[in-house]
Each structure stands twice: as structure tokens, then as C-alpha cells.
Amino acid sequence: MTSVEGEDDKQEAVPEACTYRGDSGRRPGFVTGGFNYTVGLETVPELGWAEAGRAGVGGRPRAAPCAELGAPSCRQGGVGRRSSAALRGSEDGGGSGLRRSAGSGLLGCEALAALIPFKIGQPKKQIVPKTVERDFEREYGKLQQLEEQTKKLQKDMKKSTDADLAMSKAAVKISSDLLSNPLCEQDAAFLEVVTAFDTAMRRMDSFNQEKVNQIQKTVMEPLKKFSSVFPSLNMAVKRREQSLQEYRRLQARVEKYEEKERSGPAMAKLHQAREELRPVKEDFEAKNRQLLEEMPKFYSSRIDYFKPSFEALLRAQVVFYSEMSTIFGDLTAQIGRPALSDEQRERENEGRLGELRALSIVADD
Incomplete structure (x- = not known):
């Protein structure tokens, strides 16, 4: 897990691969990078998905259960910074925010970063041939x-x-x-x-x-x-x-x-x-x-x-x-x-x- 040196150094990385897991009798979560990360679930019914995404910026994510997305899995790679626009999503269906992800059946990687309450660091270059x-x-x-x-x-x-x-x-x-x-x-x-x-x-x-x-x-x-x-x-x-x-x-x-x-x-x-x-x-x-x-x-x-x-x-x-x-x-x-x-x-x-x-x-x- 990447340590945080200061506020200016914060970078919330996106897992290389993530798969939804919603086993019966267990809390919904994601399998990413070989580990099982159970998303902290705190349903916010009075807020839209965009607001639920914003609730996770700079603090503990507040996300509705993954099963409500209607998305059994998502696989999308890359490591980068989250932009506030990506987190909010666009009201007209553009962008890759939570609204569009929920409608398309996929949870975008930028949106997933809002749901994971810690940092995941992966280098860009191949360190082992x-x-x-x-x-x-x-x-x-x-x-x-x-x-x-x-x-x-x-x-x-x-x-x-x-x-x-x-x-x-x-x-x-x-x-x-x-x-x-x-x-x-x-x-x-x-x-x-x-x-x-x-x-x-x-x-x-x-x-x-x-x-x-x-x-x-x-x-x-x-x-x-x-x-x-x-x-x-x-x-x-x-x-x-x-x-x-x-x-x-x-x-x-x-x-x-x-x-x-x-x-x-x-x-x-x-x-x-x-x-x-x-x-x-x-x-x-x-x-x-x-x-x-x-x-x-x-x-x-x-x-x-x-x-x-x-x-x-x-x-x-x-x-x-x-x-x-x-x-x-x-x-x-x-x-x-x-x-x-x-x-x-x-x-x-x-x-x-x-x-x-x-x-x-x-x-x-």
C-alpha cells in the first residue's frame, strides 16, 4: 500500500484489474490485483451516484452496494489521478463517471477509485522482464x-x-x-x-x-x-x-x-x-x-x-x-x-x- 507523504503527494491509484464479488451471505466487494478488497458500504439513498462519488473524495468513501450498479464485473486498467469531473460524472451521460458506469453495466476505474478507501501503487514500467x-x-x-x-x-x-x-x-x-x-x-x-x-x-x-x-x-x-x-x-x-x-x-x-x-x-x-x-x-x-x-x-x-x-x-x-x-x-x-x-x-x-x-x-x- 503506497504511503502518503503529505497532502500534495496524494495519488489515489486505480487497480490493474477488478472483479465484482457478491457472494451470498458476504459483503459485496472487489477482487483486484490478487487481493479481495471489500468496499466500505454506507448507502446514501438521498444522494445520486455522482454525490456518492464526491462523498469519497478526501475522506472515507460513501458508496451504495456494488450489486445496485447492475454490473457483475468490470475490467479496466491504468493508474492515474482522479479528476473531480470523472468522479462527479456528467449529467448528460458523457464522461466516465458513476452515472454512466451504472447505466452501462460497468464501473469505471476512476469511479472505483472513489470506492476504495486506500492507495494502490503500481509502477508504469515493467520492472521484471x-x-x-x-x-x-x-x-x-x-x-x-x-x-x-x-x-x-x-x-x-x-x-x-x-x-x-x-x-x-x-x-x-x-x-x-x-x-x-x-x-x-x-x-x-x-x-x-x-x-x-x-x-x-x-x-x-x-x-x-x-x-x-x-x-x-x-x-x-x-x-x-x-x-x-x-x-x-x-x-x-x-x-x-x-x-x-x-x-x-x-x-x-x-x-x-x-x-x-x-x-x-x-x-x-x-x-x-x-x-x-x-x-x-x-x-x-x-x-x-x-x-x-x-x-x-x-x-x-x-x-x-x-x-x-x-x-x-x-x-x-x-x-x-x-x-x-x-x-x-x-x-x-x-x-x-x-x-x-x-x-x-x-x-x-x-x-x-x-x-x-x-x-x-x-x-x-
């Missing part, structure tokens, strides 16, 4: 995407390991329940098969736990540490943005004094404004240069950082499933019975179920 700004946005956008992907991968890995542990624990529970089933006590051959199955499930659970511990150390912890770097990076970007806003504010003040008459007091204020601008400009340029140099390096380092973790993940999976092949191979040999096809198993089950249904205690009435 567009190519530099595009480079910065591109590099920072890549890092934001990397942060999002890292968090997503971390969550997916957690879900995967939790599901693996739940699966092996459930298999052990099933084999344990079968062993305690009275059926096994009556059939020694079936008891032997179930015992072999229970042993295989417990071995699988042990190897699965070992695999999950390995993934936790080699993949999930590095992911967590990598994610912890992004808050510091985002804070550096935030400090750069704050420095840029201060740079713009002071540059706008210098430009304002440069446009004034070359009198003694004006030249003194111009000199003082330039002195205040110099360290702020240097600070922004240093922050901007550092980020532009280091953000690409940070992004490129992700490959060397994650490659060992992903290799460890693949090795852990290969070892686990190799052990599973051995365990279930041994279990197959212990069962000794050749595997049935799905059709054979279905026919066998249907035959057994038919025998059960033939019993009188389950016969249909």
Missing part, C-alpha cells in the same frame, strides 16, 4: 508438481504396505481357524494338509513383514525427508514475492515524484525515494537470481535421490515373491494331490452338495 517471469513460473510450477507427486507417492506406498500386512495377517488367521476346527481332529490326512498350510502362511507373513520393513527404510523414509524440503522452498518463493511487491511499491513512488514539477522539495523527495528503492531492488534481484539458479538444480536432483530408493523397492519385491514361490512350491509338494481344474472342482462340489440335499433334515417341505 516477461521472459524472466515466465522462466520463474515455469521452474516453480515444475517444483509444485514434483511436491504434489511426491506426496501422492508417499500416500500410495503407505496404502500398499498396509494392504500387504493386512493380507498376510488375514491368511494366518484363516489357517489358525482351520487348525482349531473340529473337522481336523477327525481326519488325520486333512489335519496334515491344514498344518502345512498354516506353516506356509506364517512363513509368508514373516517374509512380508521383512519386506515392509525394508520398504519403510529405503523408500518411505526418503520420501518423507524429501517432502520436508518443500516448505522451505515455498517460503523462499514467498519472500521473493514480498520483496517484489515492495520493489513495485517503491518504484511507483519514484515514478510519481519524477512526474512532478522539478521543485526543491519534490527533488528532495525523489532523491529519498530512490535511496529507499536501491536496497529493495538489490534484495529482490538477489532473491530472484538465487531461485532461478537453484530451482532447476533442485528439480534435476530428484533422479539421483530417488533412484536408489526405487531400486531397493524392486529388490524387496523380487526377494519376497521368490520366497513365496519356494514356500508355495513346498506346500504343493506336501499336499500331494494333483490340482483340479475349475470345472472339475465345481462338478465335485455340486455332487457333494447334492448328497447333502438328499438328507431328510434338509429336504424342502
